[in-house]
Amino acid sequence: MSSSKNLTSSEKLMIAAIDLIAERGYNGVTTQEIATAAGLSEKTLFRHFGSKRNLLESAFDRFHYTEGLTKLFAEKIVWDLREDLLLISRTYHEMMNRNRKMILISIKDDAHLPGFRERTQKHPRQLMVLFTDYFKEMGKKGKMIQANPEAQATAFMVMNFGAFLNDLDGTSNFSGVSLEAFIEESVEVFARGLTP
């Protein structure tokens, strides 16, 4: 009784589409199934969206969060490595989890859905740039080992990307470690490993 209140038919359809396609892939789900999951008829689906593809694209536009990272990021940095890494890590996971299903779709159906991958990667990329600059700046301030800031930033980012994917299904794939425990421990390792 909680899921279908206050939603328009279009929204119900878009949400059902995202849920199912994220799980089974674009070609693994029929318009019939989507409509049924939304509690509506297939006809209604086509009346609203005209085509399956347009349904997904509309859903993507509507539910892919794209808030700017730049300000939030820049404003909260305190130039303490440990604290800043924690912030960045948490910001990253929050952002990724919001777009969890879109990201799954873009990974699974990359080949069929031109443009999707690009859009889900825009923000992680942006974060990567900000983050690399941050490392360079920390190096200049003498608060960080100066080695290869791009590689260091990449290591931190792919680590969090891996952690995110690992948790995606809910079925933690490698270990029983919680996201929070992972974040704390990994930040600790990087903070120690990068402090002069």
Place this chain on the structure above:
Amino acid sequence: MSSSKNLTSSEKLMIAAIDLIAERGYNGVTTQEIATAAGLSEKTLFRHFGSKRNLLESAFDRFHYTEGLTKLFAEKIVWDLREDLLLISRTYHEMMNRNRKMILISIKDDAHLPGFRERTQKHPRQLMVLFTDYFKEMGKKGKMIQANPEAQATAFMVMNFGAFLNDLDGTSNFSGVSLEAFIEESVEVFARGLTP
């Protein structure tokens, strides 16, 4: 002229299937396309394998490498953190790259191909266990910070998992950093971050 020599028809079909399905997903590729890519007729495909699904399963059995990690791993450890992390990282990437396409398939078509995911994750999981034990042992020897060995091992593994996925398509997603540069820098960070 290099690709189709010395291969049986079955092998050509299995390889074509793996290539195409890894790229476009199980439902995104037709048996016709697979046969054509193998330079054979669709009829031959069905004569050899009976069904599309069986083709993929046969391909998986034939080309999913499953060599034991245990011995190689245990024999080469020298109980020097930096050196051992390098070994583990390189072993991991070698293993993952060998099974690259199977892993992609298992990620993309998880929902349609029961059992595949499990099989591609068996070895990473095994490595994770060995690796966690290694950390515990290093802790006892006083060669490593004793904190949360599971979380530390997880951090290192998901980092490499993320790096692997990031490179999977060949289109390096986040940065221009090479795998080798990443490995060296990340090992350096972890070695410093985990040494007392």
Place this chain on the structure above:
DNA sequence: TATAAATGTCAGTCAGTACTGACAATCACT
């Protein structure tokens, strides 16, 4: 060259699926 095994051709079956049109039922609002 003869013979068997592997492959190709081609026409076709059958089920699934995106998508449509005509009409009926329901809902919202006054």
Place this chain on the structure above:
DNA sequence: AGTGATTGTCAGTACTGACTGACATTTATA
């Protein structure tokens, strides 16, 4: 109650894709 918009039903179209059978052709090998 009445009216317009939204949704449902249902039959149907057009196409695709896995899979088959009959027969011809090629290839390998003795």
